[in-house]
Amino acid sequence: MxxxxxxxxxxxxxxxxxxxxxxxxxxxxxxxxxxxxxxxxxxxxxxxxxxxxxxxxxxxxxxxxxxxxxxxxxxxxxxxxxxxxxxxxxxxxxxxxxxxxxxxDDEDLNDAPLELRQQAMKYYQLLSALEKPGIVLQPKIESPRLSFQIAQYIIDLDNRQTLISLRSENERLGFLIKTIPAYVYKQERIAVAKRVAPQNGHAKHVVNS
Incomplete structure (x- = not known):
């Protein structure tokens, strides 16, 4: 090459x-x-x-x-x-x-199954609503690079770096489906910690538990 x-x-x-x-x-x-x-x-x-x-x-x-x-x-x-x-x-x-x-570029040029796209979009909407209530940016589900559209808004640098190295849209969407729920959980715990913080001095244990 x-x-x-x-x-x-x-x-x-x-x-x-x-x-x-x-x-x-x-x-x-x-x-x-x-x-x-x-x-x-x-x-x-x-x-x-x-x-x-x-x-x-x-x-x-x-x-x-x-x-x-x-x-x-x-x-x-x-x-x-x-x-x-x-x-x-x-x-x-x-x-x-x-x-x-x-x-x-991608080695597997086949379109990702609709079911996989829909599942990734469901997790995306869940997280984007959590991070920006009332504002849900909408990637195009028919895009051949849906995974990149989703990832630019919601995942951290390390996971983005993993994602960019994958050479199949199926792999990238599967990776997002595995990654987003853990990120949602983390963001929810942070939100709980922020609510608890004014009330006591143990908020850090809420995040780390």
Missing amino acids: STELIPLFPLHVVLLPGSPLPLHIFEERYKEMMADVMAGSREFGVVLARDNGIVNIGCTALVERVIERYEDGRLDILTSGKRRFQIVSLDEDKSYLRAAVEFF
Whole structure:
């Protein structure tokens, strides 16, 4: 499989295909990176940065538009997630990081069964109502990437990182169906702790029990 050299932007974010990502560019090295990006494909890689380094699977961000250019070179931009990739090697010849990457897509291109989609949507609606009562964002159940639409709203970084590495929509929806109930339970316990906290000093035991 051939590789492609792309600019790399490590962030405390897991970008998913189709997800919007607004960015404020202010560091000098990333100003240089954006100048190169805008002069080329308008695409760069986003990878999750951890304390011990970066992960090896990420997603490219395509610059949809420049919202504002400041006199000192800073930029406000709006990007969206496009292509998933795996890092083969890193390149540090420039002020910013680059990587030779292999792009990948789903290996199983069959549509996920309707029953699986409906079950994932049911859990999504449960959690989104819990986190934002009265406001339920509605992914499109017929979307071939329903899992990514659901995940961008409700699961944590570690689970998003697992999800982005899976190469089947069936696998991703199954993963969400297993993951969301535990997350719902955790959020419910946190809500209970917040209600109990003003009344006594033992709220932490409600969360950890």
